[in-house]
Amino acid sequence: MWWHPNFVKVRDHAITVLFLMGVFGAWEWLYRSNLYPPHLFPGPSAVWPALVEMAKSGELAQDFLASSFRWITGFIIGTVLGVPFGMICGRLKFIRMSIGGLLNGLSSIPKIVMIPIAILWFGLGETQKVSLVAWGAFFPVWLSSMEAALHTPRELVWVARSYNLTPLQSALHIFWPSAIPHIVAGIRIAISTATFSLAAAEMSGAFSGLAYRVFYSHEMFQTDKMMAGIFVITVLSWLVNYAFMKLVKYLAPWAT
Amino acid sequence: MRSGYEIQDLCFGYTDRRRLFDNFNFRVRNGEFVTITGHSGCGKSTFLYLLAGLLKANSGSIRFNQKVNPPPGPDRFTVFQSDNLFFWKTALGNVALGPRLVHRLTKKESRRESLALLERVGLKGFEKYYPHQLSGGMRQRVGLARAFAVRPDAILMDEPFGSLDAQTRVEMQNLLIEIWGEYSGTIVFITHDIDEAITLSDRIVVFGGEPVHIKTEIRIPEERLLRRSKTFLPRREAIRDEIMNMLGAEQGARINHEDLRLS
Numbered sequence: 347m348w349w350h351p352n353f354v355k356v357r358d359h360a361i362t363v364l365f366l367m368g369v370f371g372a373w374e375w376l377y378r379s380n381l382y383p384p385h386l387f388p389g390p391s392a393v394w395p396a397l398v399e400m401a402k403s404g405e406l407a408q409d410f411l412a413s414s415f416r417w418i419t420g421f422i423i424g425t426v427l428g429v430p431f432g433m434i435c436g437r438l439k440f441i442r443m444s445i446g447g448l449l450n451g452l453s454s455i456p457k458i459v460m461i462p463i464a465i466l467w468f469g470l471g472e473t474q475k476v477s478l479v480a481w482g483a484f485f486p487v488w489l490s491s492m493e494a495a496l497h498t499p500r501e502l503v504w505v506a507r508s509y510n511l512t513p514l515q516s517a518l519h520i521f522w523p524s525a526i527p528h529i530v531a532g533i534r535i536a537i538s539t540a541t542f543s544l545a546a547a548e549m550s551g552a553f554s555g556l557a558y559r560v561f562y563s564h565e566m567f568q569t570d571k572m573m574a575g576i577f578v579i580t581v582l583s584w585l586v587n588y589a590f591m592k593l594v595k596y597l598a599p600w601a602t
Numbered sequence: 603m604r605s606g607y608e609i610q611d612l613c614f615g616y617t618d619r620r621r622l623f624d625n626f627n628f629r630v631r632n633g634e635f636v637t638i639t640g641h642s643g644c645g646k647s648t649f650l651y652l653l654a655g656l657l658k659a660n661s662g663s664i665r666f667n668q669k670v671n672p673p674p675g676p677d678r679f680t681v682f683q684s685d686n687l688f689f690w691k692t693a694l695g696n697v698a699l700g701p702r703l704v705h706r707l708t709k710k711e712s713r714r715e716s717l718a719l720l721e722r723v724g725l726k727g728f729e730k731y732y733p734h735q736l737s738g739g740m741r742q743r744v745g746l747a748r749a750f751a752v753r754p755d756a757i758l759m760d761e762p763f764g765s766l767d768a769q770t771r772v773e774m775q776n777l778l779i780e781i782w783g784e785y786s787g788t789i790v791f792i793t794h795d796i797d798e799a800i801t802l803s804d805r806i807v808v809f810g811g812e813p814v815h816i817k818t819e820i821r822i823p824e825e826r827l828l829r830r831s832k833t834f835l836p837r838r839e840a841i842r843d844e845i846m847n848m849l850g851a852e853q854g855a856r857i858n859h860e861d862l863r864l865s
Contacts, residue, residue: 501686504656507674523690600689600732
């Protein structure tokens with residue numbers, strides 16, 4: 347019935363599904379209306395066969411695995427470095443005024459500017475791509491961790507002092523957990539900056555990967571494959587974000 | 603040796619030019635419940651943070667149990683108005699952290715002790731709830747349990763019930779009195795609510811500023827259990843009037859001062 351909680355759930359999902367159907371419908375209609383040259387603007391009915399073809403030939407799986415490896419490895423490196431670096435910068439003024447200032451400067455460099463440097467230092471292999479993803483993931487996580495540690499609520503710091511905690515105990519029991527909600531927000535931004543960096547890296551000197559496929563298909567004028575690649579990247583980004591939020595809700599229900 | 607607080611010639615200012623405390627003297631007996639009231643910004647909270655050791659005096663001495671100007675420690679626990687529970691811990695986790703880290707109890711012991719305290723503050727069955735799942739009153743109950751869990755000699759309370767509704771506030775006052783009776787210790791309590799002060803304290807101190815000085819002090823020897831009764835009403839009225847007059851007098855002086863400046 348309408349008052350049942352499940353009804354609300356179903357209704358909310360129905361809104362999403364109906365909206366997406368509308369988007370796809372509009373996309374298909376635009377494609378068929380010939381308002382724009384169809385080969386420049388392939389619709390869902392043209393993209394789907396291309397996607398199936400890519401899946402059947404194994405091309406899709408290969409690209410997916412190549413991109414996933416780079417993304418996951420780089421993302422883990424970036425966040426694992428970003429959190430402690432940020433926390434230390436936030437709590438220790440000396441570090442913040444020295445290394446923190448340097449990192450602040452580096453963080454404002456547009457991520458694609460780093461691609462030539464990465465190619466110069468690491469060549470065109472996996473190291474170059476992973477390092478670019480790590481670079482992209484690092485800064486939002488570092489910045490949010492630093493801000494969180496810097497602005498730990500005064501009262502919580504005071505409780506730690508009243509308990510006579512050692513610096514290590516304070517870090518473990520107060521500063522780190524109280525920073526988690528901010529770090530979660532930083533990681534969500536890092537998910538998209540890492541994806542951006544990966545796409546940029548794969549579009550400039552790669553031989554596999556989902557973004558490479560988009561770029562290559564564009565060069566070959568296979569616009570249907572190009573759109574299929576973009577579609578896959580979009581769905582994957584959404585899935586990663588969704589899975590991350592589910593994980594946070596499960597591990598730290600107080601952090602969202 | 604528990605001897606309470608003895609403050610001598612205390613000087614403190616947030617800036618060099620403004621001295622919030624200038625040779626201020628004060629005494630709190632061991633086991634006494636003292637309430638401080640006064641206008642917003644007169645220095646009550648600052649005084650509390652000085653007592654906790656969270657702020658450092660410029661000169662003068664704060665003696666607590668024979669220690670001179672002691673740094674913050676588990677013998678003096680501060681309860682704030684703002685909700686400052688560990689939001690990443692359950693109600694039980696919030697209470698148990700102190701005993702575990704301060705008294706180095708085992709997980710099992712601290713858990714048992716904390717469960718008893720949570721039950722004592724009326725939160726049986728809510729051990730596994732996170733602060734965001736609890737109401738404001740329940741969160742302050744956890745805060746009380748967390749404070750008493752480290753068995754401090756003094757509890758410093760900065761408007762702890764300030765954000766609660768009237769009904770919950772009365773419940774919390776009763777609870778505080780009961781638990782305090784069991785655990786003893788000194789309490790320095792800050793409030794703007796004069797009725798709350800009358801219900802709770804052995805002594806009410808009205809602060810004026812600035813520099814901070816004691817405008818009046820009222821001792822209330824009557825039994826706390828009787829203070830909510832009808833026979834106590836005239837006495838309550840009298841005390842309230844006295845405090846209101848003291849606070850009102852300063853307000854009037856301020857307005858006159860403003861007028862003079864404008865003309």
